[in-house]
Amino acid sequence: MAKVHVFNAGPCLLPEQAIDNAIEALKDFKGTGVSVLSISHRTKEWEETMNECRALWKELLHIPDTHEVVFLGGGASLQFLYVAMNYLEKKAAYLDTGVWAHKALQQAQGIGEAYALACSKDKNYSYIPKGYEIPTDIDYFHITTNNTIYGTEIKEDMDCPVPLIADMSSDIMSRPVDVSKYDLIYGGAQKNVGPAGVIFAIIKKDSLGKVSRYIPTMLDYRTHIEKESMFNTPPVFSIYMMTETLKWLKSIGGVEEIHRRNLEKAEILYNEIDRNSMFVGTAAKEDRSIMNVCFVMAPGKEALQDEFMAYAKSQGMVGIKGHRSVGGFRASIYNACTKEDVEALVKCMQEFEAKNL
Ligand SMILES: *Cc1c(COP(=O)(O)O)cnc(C)c1O
Numbered sequence: 001m002a003k004v005h006v007f008n009a010g011p012c013l014l015p016e017q018a019i020d021n022a023i024e025a026l027k028d029f030k031g032t033g034v035s036v037l038s039i040s041h042r043t044k045e046w047e048e049t050m051n052e053c054r055a056l057w058k059e060l061l062h063i064p065d066t067h068e069v070v071f072l073g074g075g076a077s078l079q080f081l082y083v084a085m086n087y088l089e090k091k092a093a094y095l096d097t098g099v100w101a102h103k104a105l106q107q108a109q110g111i112g113e114a115y116a117l118a119c120s121k122d123k124n125y126s127y128i129p130k131g132y133e134i135p136t137d138i139d140y141f142h143i144t145t146n147n148t149i150y151g152t153e154i155k156e157d158m159d160c161p162v163p164l165i166a167d168m169s170s171d172i173m174s175r176p177v178d179v180s181k182y183d184l185i186y187g188g189a190q191k192n193v194g195p196a197g198v199i200f201a202i203i204k205k206d207s208l209g210k211v212s213r214y215i216p217t218m219l220d221y222r223t224h225i226e227k228e229s230m231f232n233t234p235p236v237f238s239i240y241m242m243t244e245t246l247k248w249l250k251s252i253g254g255v256e257e258i259h260r261r262n263l264e265k266a267e268i269l270y271n272e273i274d275r276n277s278m279f280v281g282t283a284a285k286e287d288r289s290i291m292n293v294c295f296v297m298a299p300g301k302e303a304l305q306d307e308f309m310a311y312a313k314s315q316g317m318v319g320i321k322g323h324r325s326v327g328g329f330r331a332s333i334y335n336a337c338t339k340e341d342v343e344a345l346v347k348c349m350q351e352f353e354a355k356n357l
Helices: 016-027 044-061 075-087 099-109 221-226 236-251 254-275 302-314 339-356
Strands: 067-072 091-096 113-119 140-144 164-167 184-188 199-204 279-281 292-297 329-332
Touching: 016 236, 044 067, 044 199, 044 236, 044 254, 067 221, 075 099, 075 140, 075 164, 075 184, 075 199, 091 099, 099 113, 099 140, 099 164, 199 221, 236 254, 254 279, 254 292, 254 339, 292 302, 302 339
Parallel strands: 091 113, 091 140, 140 164, 164 184
Antiparallel strands: 067 199, 184 199, 279 292, 292 329
C-alpha cells in the first residue's frame, strides 16, 4: 500500500511504536501467555500497567499531589454529566465555543442552573469570545480548550476566580498545562492520547463532596479515585494503548518537546494556507488551534473543492474533509502526526495551486 498521511480528527493517529507493542501484547501480555484482551484486571501484571499509566500522566503533565487522575469508560460526552453531578450546586457558567461546549452546557442544564457566559455562535464558532467577566457567585466555570470542529483553541491557562473545569479532549498532552489552575480537566483519549473507549479525568481531590445531591456510585468521582479506576472492569485494552502512547511521548522528550514539534507543524501548515491563493483559513488568527487546522477554498475557487479533495486523496491524504458544520477541509495534526505528514499535505496544496493558476 502506498504511504498514507492520516489527519483524522478522532480516533487519532497513534505512534507506530505503540501499535507494534500492542500487536505483541494481543498475543502475549508481558510473558503471561495471555492476550491483553483476556488478562484479568485483578492480576499483578495488569495492575503494573494501570500504575504505570497513572504515573506517566502525573510525570508528563507535572500533576501536583493535590490532584488525582482516573480512567473511565463512557466517552467525554458522559463526562459532561459527571461534571454537573459532581460540581453543580446552585449555578454554573459555560463558555460556549462550539458544539461540544454546547453539549456540555445542555447536560448541566438537565441537572440544575447553567448558562452560557459568552458565546461565539454568531460567527459559526470561528473565534474564542473575549472580554467577558467571570462572576464569583457560580460553582464553576467550564471551558473547552480546543474546539475540534472549528479549529480554535484557548492556549493559555486562564486565571479564574471560581473553580475552573476544562474539557481538554483534543489538546491534552499537546502543550504544557498548569494543572493547579483547574479543579477538573477531562477528555476522551481518542483525540490525542489513545484509542476510543477510555476517558481521563484529572481531579482536584478537595474539590469533591461539596454538592448536596445524591450522586449514583458510578457517576461519583470519589468512587473512582478511591478504587483507583478499578471499581468495575476498566477498558483494559484502551488503557493499555494509552500507556504505550504515553511511553512513546516520554521517550521523545515529553510534553515540552511535543509542544515544540506541534507549534512547528502548525506554523508550516498555517503559513501555507495564508500564502496559497487557493485556500483561506476559517479560524480567527489569534485563536488558531495547533491541533485541528481548518480551511476552505478561497473566494471564487469554491468550485475546485471536490477536485482538491480528489487530488489530495490520490496523494495519500486521509481524513482531511472538514466537519459538515464548517465545510472545506480540516487537518488534525495531533501528537503522532509528523512534520513529514504535514509537509506532504503542504506539497499537495502547492501542486494543486500550480495546476490551477
Ligand atoms: C470528540 C470530543 C468530545 C466527545 O467525545 P466522545 O468521547 O465521543 O464523547 C467532547 N469534547 C471535545 C472537545 C471533543 O473533541
